[in-house]
Amino acid sequence: MSIFSIKAMTEADLAAVAEVEQVIYEFPWTERNFGDSLRAGYDAHCMWIDHQLAAYLVMMRVVDEYHLLNLSVRADLQGHGYGRHLLQWGIGRAKGAGMDGMLLEVRPSNVAAKTLYETEGFKLIGVRKNYYPAREGREDALVLFKRFQDMGM
Template sequence: MKAVLPHSLEFYPMQAADLDAVAQIEAGIQAFPWSRGNFADSLHAGYSAWVARLPDRLIGFSVVMQVLDEAHILTIGISSSLQGQGYGARLLQHAMHQVTTHGARRLLLEVRPSNARAVALYRNFGFQQIGVRKGYYPATEGREDGLVFQKELA
């Protein structure tokens, strides 16, 4: 079977019809996932919400809130079976391009310290850690900190 390369990935604005697939991916990659309702609320609020598709299926999503020249990645994810193949990098590039096109000069996000793959991806893209939000994320036992990263956009 021939592998599908990241260049076949396409991006579309998230629609209500995508919510079940998006929530299913989220549930497969997060121990404490956003609900379908959280994604629906993001659409209703007008956030920059996108899906990533291969020719045969939806494989990822991003939701970014932008206020004036600052944007904040609220959630971003790629189906667990396709992680580590370059799709997450392409999705992150797309999110950065979208907010830059709409005037953002700075991009922020939080990430769990235990999510080493995501931390490495953000660092690879030039994000700098600027802080820690103590007990930011729910965890199996108690809470987990959130590392705050930022990137200045050109």
């Protein structure tokens, strides 16, 4: 039986988080980006399975909503529901903190993430032009939002 947990990200986790990030993204966050997020007081958590990093998320509180900045799953564990579980956990945490909703940006080319967010009730509210670095130029970001009262809460 696997040991499963979600714990607050700490400075000791940064190297492992950055290593996963380097593997799964062409334009990854750096260890420093994650460290800066911790020092800024962002809500950052790691999902562990059998004491190995499986996934992580970073959220920033902005007045009455959370901005999901990063939600990532280790490459060999993608497609098994861990991202959905961690997203739902993050939504529960945001609701528990009294937030009204959650905002995020996603690359149009990241079909798996876009599908996850849409099936979890996130709605397109805008586009940020040339937001992400891309192999050739820049890629737009889709801005998605989930209002928690839409869930009957």
